[in-house]
Amino acid sequence: MSVPGKGILFSLVERARRRSAWLFHFNAGACNGCDIELITCLTPRYDVEQLGIKLEGSPRQADVLCVSGPVTRATREALETIYGQIPFPKVVVAIGSCPATCNVFAGSPMIEGPLDRIIPVDVYVPGCPPRPHQIIEGIAEAIERLAAYRATPAGGER
Numbered sequence: 001m002s003v004p005g006k007g008i009l010f011s012l013v014e015r016a017r018r019r020s021a022w023l024f025h026f027n028a029g030a031c032n033g034c035d036i037e038l039i040t041c042l043t044p045r046y047d048v049e050q051l052g053i054k055l056e057g058s059p060r061q062a063d064v065l066c067v068s069g070p071v072t073r074a075t076r077e078a079l080e081t082i083y084g085q086i087p088f089p090k091v092v093v094a095i096g097s098c099p100a101t102c103n104v105f106a107g108s109p110m111i112e113g114p115l116d117r118i119i120p121v122d123v124y125v126p127g128c129p130p131r132p133h134q135i136i137e138g139i140a141e142a143i144e145r146l147a148a149y150r151a152t153p154a155g156g157e158r
């Protein structure tokens, strides 16, 4: 049985979702430098919330997974669980040099990264740590990817 107005409601929700991105942040063994820069993006100076970008506490309601750190042995399982909990379409942003290359932690037996060995990565934000404006550029690219995934029949499912 069809629900009156369901199509309009769905369209509004889709349009609202297209313009906003809810981020889930995961620290995979970072030194906290990248985390501080990411949180700085949410302060009044950069104020990304006015663009609809919001830090979300639950992966089940997030679109974008921001990962900092080289992925340690202790964090790998939680990372994989969180990635699995985020619904498709989803985008992964590697914040800083650690998730991209393991940076200064490369070669340690406690490191299981880089990040793309564990989960697919869509956007890399370089730097140690990256500046807030670089992170915002990365998130903007992630939003573009998200829109492209939503436009595909499989919804970006990989």
Ligand code: SF4
Binding pocket: 029, 030, 031, 032, 033, 034, 035, 068, 069, 095, 096, 097, 098, 103, 104, 127, 128, 129, 130
């Ligand atoms: S990239 Fe640099 S600042 Fe970021 S977590 Fe790694 S060592 Fe720390």
